[in-house]
Amino acid sequence: MSWELIVVLALTVLAVVLFVSEALRIDLVALLVMALLMVTGILTPEEGLRGFSNSATITIAAMFVLSEALRQTGLVRLLGDKLSQLFKQSYKKAMSAMMGGVGVLSAFINNTGVVAIFLPIMTGASRDARISATKVLMPLSFAAMFAGVCTLIGTSTNILVSSIMDDHGMAPIGMFEMAPLGLVFFGVGVVYMLTVGDRLMPERESDESLTESFEVAPFLTEIEIMPTAQSAYVACGKAKLCESQDIDILEVFRDGTSLGSPDPDLVFEPGDILRIRGSAEAIRDIERNVNLKIRPELELSDTELEAEESSLIEAVVAPDSVIDGKSLNEIDFAEQFTAYVLAIRREGELLHDNLLDEKLEAGDVLLLQTPTDKIAQLQRHSAFLVVSELGLPEYHREMLIPALIIVAAVVLTAAFELLPIVVSAVCGAVLLVVARIVSVKDAYEAINWQVIFLLAGILSLGVALEKTGGVDLIAEFITGTLGNWGPTAILAGFYVATTLLTSIMSNQATAILLAPVAIDAANALGLDPRPFALAITFAASASFITPIGYQTNTLVYGAGQYKFADFIKVGSPLTFIFAAIAVWLLPVFWPM
Known part of the structure; x- marks a missing residue:
């Protein structure tokens, strides 16, 4: 075993550990591995940077722009409004229509974007119909995942594996090649969620207001500035009260008029009423201060916290966003977003104390006063997904038909092999910008650059494994271990391994690492590698066991007030069913 192979295998293990532990951002891990491979000389600069020009990377970037165009036209919102009305008539019919509609959209545009738009709509619809959101949001996420394996462009993982197959001398995946098994997955998944899944999903009723739901009343109060107070006649930026790390001044009232949240130049005057959020200890300290008059009988509700000038909203921390893993202090949250965090819901638990030092996690639900x-500024920011159905952004309905024509042209030219998918996707993205359906700024912002850098970086590891013989070594180990059980056992082994890895780390990274191994293993056994590569493709988008295995699950995790165990309870049987179907039907649709 050469030193190069030892280094590459060590880097592979290191990358997997860092992906699972999330000690570093996944894109940073990928770039770190890429840099180390070039520094050690295992890869040349051309080989190390090849991932940035890979057809899969370029195609996925273009598909983000296509998805953004359809989002801006309001197509998804239009369907969501229709579903909202249906929920008031029949729960089962509405759920069937919702999963069907989400499925059709997710087969052709980014499923994370579809779920992001449907989430506030479905939350509001469930509230209006007096249906628990826990009964609606998990099926929303799962339906988007079911449909992602029906077409080549359904998920970025499909495009990625197709590119790897092309690199290995195989025909790339056709636009609708995955549809036979994908539609079986979709049909079985919908039936499961409407029957078994519906019984297994929790039903956590909540007619409470936001302040009641987040239990923030004990941490909110109002104080009056007395004439002898140290903060009287002092600007907010210099007042000792404003320096406290445990207190947020949400609003200032003077002579019955709201002055909004104070800026540093606002001078406090005797008689000013300050509405504050603070830790229990900070509020107790205020109570002991004779120069600050507190209103102990006050119990603030949504009505008091929401006025013409301010609103209460729920917002989910987006996966892999700029605030994921950062504390409120680190990002100067109140200053950057002009919003105060009143409470955080995480994994079913509520956090109130020491919020400024609490590191935010993807899926956290923030109760914000802003x-x-x-509000529109928060909705546009990629760090959040605003769950509250209010102040929804404007859409460009007049651009719906042109956008649909361009997206349809991309799909059809690729489906009939008139153009490679990378060419049709790039041309479509450029046309959308030239036609002013999407602005240049929006196009750049629509691209999930973390995914792009993750793919470009981790593809270099795949190249290194191929170059040093690592892929052959791993393939020999797997075939030697499972070979006596026959080809079906090996196929099942790859499917299960992919599903389990996807539950704890990026599905794109999993596919990049395992797809070449599966192809080499099949070739070594004299089998057609196509069903093995497709097993990786399907399994990478069919892990329902955890809320962290797929971005759409992370989005609904906190918003639906789910617990980790809820996903295990509902998702484990479904994952097992999909695995059994895949191992049975993959050799039927793609003979080995």
Whole structure:
């Protein structure tokens, strides 16, 4: 075994450990591995940077722009409004229509974007119909995942594996090649969620207001500035009260008029009423201060916290966003977003104390108080997904038909092999910008650059494993271990391994690492590698066991008030059913 192979295998193990532990951002891990491979000389600069020009990377970037165009036209929102009305008539019919609609959209546009738009709509619809959100949001996420394996462009993983197959001299995946098994997955998945899944899903009723739901009343109060207070006649930026790390001043009232949240130049005057959020200890300290008059009988509700100038909203921390893994202090949250965090819901638990030092996690639901005119700013920011159904952004309905024509042209030219998918996707993205359906700024912002850098970086590891013989070594180990059980056992082994890895780390990284191994293993046994590569493709998007295995699950995790165990309870049987179907039907549709 050469030293190069030892280094590459060590880097592979290191990458997997870092992906699972999330000690570093996944894109940073990928770039770190890429840099180390070039520094050690195992890869040349051309080989190390090849991932940035890989057809899969370019195609996925273009598909983000296509998805953004359809989002801006309001197509998804239009379907969501229709479903919202249906929920008031029949729960089963509405759920069937919702999963069907989400499925059709997710087969052709980014499923994370579909779920992000449907989430506030379905939350509001369930509330209006007095149906628990826990009964609606998990099926929403799962339906988007079911449909992602029906077409080549359903998920970025499909495009990625197709590129790997092309690199290995195989025909790339056709636009609708995955549809036979994908539609079986979709049909079985929908039936499961409407029957068994519906019984297994929790039903956590909540007619409470946001302040009641987040239990923030004990941490909110109002104080009056007395004439002898140290903060009287002092600007907020210099007042000792404003320096406290445990207190947020949400709003200032003077002579019955709201002055909004204070800026540093606002001078406090005797008689000013300050509405604050603070830790229990900080509020007790205020109670002991004779120069600050507190209103102990006050119990603030949504009505008091929401006025013409301010609103209460729920917002989910987006996976892999700029605030994921950062504390409120680190990002100067109140200053950057003009919003105060009143409470955090994480994995079914509520956090109130020491919020400034609490590191945010993907899926956290934040209860925010923000000026009403700043809500649109929060909705546009990629760090959040605003769950509250209010102040929804404007859509460009007049651009719906042109956008649909361009997206349809991309799909059809690729489906009939008139153009390679990378060419049709790039041309479609450029046309959308030239036609002013999407602005240049929106196009750049629509691309999930973390995914792009993750793919470009981790593809270099795949190249290194191929170059040093690592892929052959791993393939020999797997075939030697499972070979006596026959080809079906090996196929099942790859499917299960992919599903388990996808439950704890990026599905794209899993596919990059395992697809070449599966192809080499099949070739070594004299089998057609196509069903093995497709087993990796299907399994990478069919792990329902954890809320962290797929971005759409992470989005609904906190918003639906789910617990980790809920996904294990509902998702484990479904994952097992899909695995059994895949091992049975993959050799039928793609003979070995």
